[in-house]
Amino acid sequence: MAKVYYNGDANEQYVQSKTVAIIGYGSQGHAHAQNLRDSGVNVIIGLRPGKSWEQAENDGFQVLPVREATRQADIVMILLPDEKQPSVYKNEIEPELEPGNALVFAHGFNIHFNQIVPPTDVDVFLVAPKGPGHLVRRTYVEGAGVPALIAVYQDVTGTAKETALAYAKAIGSARAGVLETTFKEETETDLFGEQAVLCGGLTSLVKAGFETLVEAGYQPEVAYFECLHELKLIVDLLYEGGLSWMRYSISDTAQWGDFISGPRVINASVKAEMKKVLEDIQTGKFAKGWILENQANRPEFNAINRRENEHLIEVVGRELRSMMPFVKAKQKDVVVSSAKN
Numbered sequence: 001m002a003k004v005y006y007n008g009d010a011n012e013q014y015v016q017s018k019t020v021a022i023i024g025y026g027s028q029g030h031a032h033a034q035n036l037r038d039s040g041v042n043v044i045i046g047l048r049p050g051k052s053w054e055q056a057e058n059d060g061f062q063v064l065p066v067r068e069a070t071r072q073a074d075i076v077m078i079l080l081p082d083e084k085q086p087s088v089y090k091n092e093i094e095p096e097l098e099p100g101n102a103l104v105f106a107h108g109f110n111i112h113f114n115q116i117v118p119p120t121d122v123d124v125f126l127v128a129p130k131g132p133g134h135l136v137r138r139t140y141v142e143g144a145g146v147p148a149l150i151a152v153y154q155d156v157t158g159t160a161k162e163t164a165l166a167y168a169k170a171i172g173s174a175r176a177g178v179l180e181t182t183f184k185e186e187t188e189t190d191l192f193g194e195q196a197v198l199c200g201g202l203t204s205l206v207k208a209g210f211e212t213l214v215e216a217g218y219q220p221e222v223a224y225f226e227c228l229h230e231l232k233l234i235v236d237l238l239y240e241g242g243l244s245w246m247r248y249s250i251s252d253t254a255q256w257g258d259f260i261s262g263p264r265v266i267n268a269s270v271k272a273e274m275k276k277v278l279e280d281i282q283t284g285k286f287a288k289g290w291i292l293e294n295q296a297n298r299p300e301f302n303a304i305n306r307r308e309n310e311h312l313i314e315v316v317g318r319e320l321r322s323m324m325p326f327v328k329a330k331q332k333d334v335v336v337s338s339a340k341n
């Protein structure tokens with residue numbers, strides 16, 4: 001079994017003695033910044049003027065332009081959207097890096113696909129939480145944490161791995177488990193997971209189930225509860241105790257249906273398609289398409305996003321959730337956040 005690092009394996013001194021600049025204050029940025037601060041680390045935020053700047057200041061941080069934050073920092077964590085990182089890096093971060101600084105990522109995309117080429121005199125590593133940023137913060141506050149991967153790309157100080165582990169501990173990840181990997185493995189598995197299983201696979205499965213029921217004449221509200229709302233309750237059981245714990249809790253009728261119908265739906269052809277998705281990631285085809293889509297101002301991304309937001313499952317879901325204050329998303333603007341700039 002792979003070595004899994006926990007709190008006792010990491011020494012927070014490697015980050016507590018440093019100034020960490022968190023560049024970006026979005027999903028991951030706000031979580032890393034707040035968790036690091038609560039772990040006793042000196043954190044500054046690098047941003048452009050705008051909504052996030054105001055938010056970070058309201059949360060009590062010193063906020064500076066990216067160039068200035070980089071200049072003051074020993075450790076620079078880039079938590080900008082992947083597609084924005086290369087130009088911000090080139091214009092505002094690279095000119096201010098000093099020998100011995102650490103350049104850090106939460107995802108290996110830009111290093112692995114050569115969109116950012118760092119100088120040879122800085123440490124380069126990643127600390128990639130295996131969970132959404134808002135949960136990185138929420139679980140930390142609850143005394144838990146989200147697991148993370150670390151990987152060292154360049155180690156000029158001789159302490160890059162210790163610093164990565166310390167950073168992972170300070171954001172709460174070493175409470176759950178930290179694995180060492182490479183930029184290649186993190187990038188390819190993360191892209192595969194989000195496309196084939198966690199995000200793309202899941203939303204397509206949920207919509208296909210919902211549409212099948214609605215097209216057969218069942219009420220959309222019933223289909224919503226069955227195929228989307230209950231999913232969280234089932235996934236909570238998977239998270240707590242794996243497949244067997246979920247199967248213990250459901251009825252034997254459901255378990256029998258799981259055994260005989262699950263493999264009919266997610267069959268060999270689905271797995272064959274997953275292999276093609278993985279191949280597109282490994283060859284760089286996916287990365288190239290995403291980079292070009294951004295250079296063209298996201299015409300396809302925005303069109304699909306608009307269409308998805310108008311899907312009946314979303315219309316019905318918004319209505320039903322408005323009666324369930326306990327499940328309301330805290331971010332009111334998620335539906336219209338397609339044109340991030």
Ligand SMILES: NC(=O)C1=CN([C@@H]2O[C@H](COP(=O)(O)OP(=O)(O)OC[C@H]3O[C@@H](n4cnc5c(N)ncnc54)[C@H](OP(=O)(O)O)[C@@H]3O)[C@@H](O)[C@H]2O)C=CC1
Nearest residue numbers: 024025026027028047048050052079080081106107132133
């Ligand atoms: N989202 C997640 O949960 C996960 C993300 N990651 C990785 O973490 C990194 C960050 O992703 P994520 O947190 O989703 O990013 P977000 O889209 O949430 O980040 C947006 C932040 O970047 C700022 N920003 C955007 N453009 C600029 C710019 N030109 N100059 C300065 N600030 C800018 C925004 O500020 P403004 O308000 O001014 O627009 C905002 O604060 C990525 O590498 C991603 O792959 C890894 C694991 C999970």
Ligand SMILES: CC[C@](O)(C(C)=O)C(=O)O
Nearest residue numbers: 130131132133190194198
């Ligand atoms: C699953 C999506 C993710 O990889 C994540 C939250 O881990 C991301 O890039 O946001």
Ligand SMILES: [Mg+2]
Nearest residue numbers: 129130131190
């Ligand atoms: Mg991920």
Ligand SMILES: [Mg+2]
Nearest residue numbers: 107190191194
């Ligand atoms: Mg990802």
